[in-house]
Amino acid sequence: MARRFKFRLETVLKIRKQREDAAKRVVAERLRQVAAVQDETAALQRQMDQEIAGFRQSHSAGRIDITVTRRHRHWLIHLDQGILMAHGRLAELHRALAGDRAILTEARKQVRILEKLEERQRERYRQELTRDEARENDEIGNALYLRQKAAQVG
Numbered sequence: 001m002a003r004r005f006k007f008r009l010e011t012v013l014k015i016r017k018q019r020e021d022a023a024k025r026v027v028a029e030r031l032r033q034v035a036a037v038q039d040e041t042a043a044l045q046r047q048m049d050q051e052i053a054g055f056r057q058s059h060s061a062g063r064i065d066i067t068v069t070r071r072h073r074h075w076l077i078h079l080d081q082g083i084l085m086a087h088g089r090l091a092e093l094h095r096a097l098a099g100d101r102a103i104l105t106e107a108r109k110q111v112r113i114l115e116k117l118e119e120r121q122r123e124r125y126r127q128e129l130t131r132d133e134a135r136e137n138d139e140i141g142n143a144l145y146l147r148q149k150a151a152q153v154g
Contacts, residue, residue, distance in 0.1 A: 009117065
């Protein structure tokens with residue numbers, strides 16, 4: 001019976017796949033963070049739009065109350081600062097995401113290298129098995145031929 005193929009670097013391949021999976025989880029988490037900040041920014045922008053609409057509506061009556069105007073203005077400034085801070089966090093997250101993706105790309109490359117090596121070694125193993133089987137068949141054929149020759153002579 002032929003021996004089974006054994007990839008000697010299987011443990012290393014498993015470790016590299018685990019690193020790749022960890023890098024995928026980091027990228028997925030970073031993408032969730034980006035989405036959360038984008039949602040926060042959109043919510044702040046909607047709030048700002050509603051505040052502006054409310055401000056315009058209160059001024060359409062013709063009478064302007066200075067304390068209401070100040071309150072609207074302060075709240076708009078607060079919302080605008082929140083949006084600016086969210087944009088800053090979003091820029092940081094995008095930079096971090098680029099780094100995380102680079103790490104994931106490298107991890108994937110390292111896994112792929114070992115997978116290719118395993119493929120080549122497995123193919124080489126198959127070729128050796130085929131050659132061994134051909135040799136065995138040739139030996140059996142030669143032995144049968146020699147028996148038939150010996151039976152004919154004797």
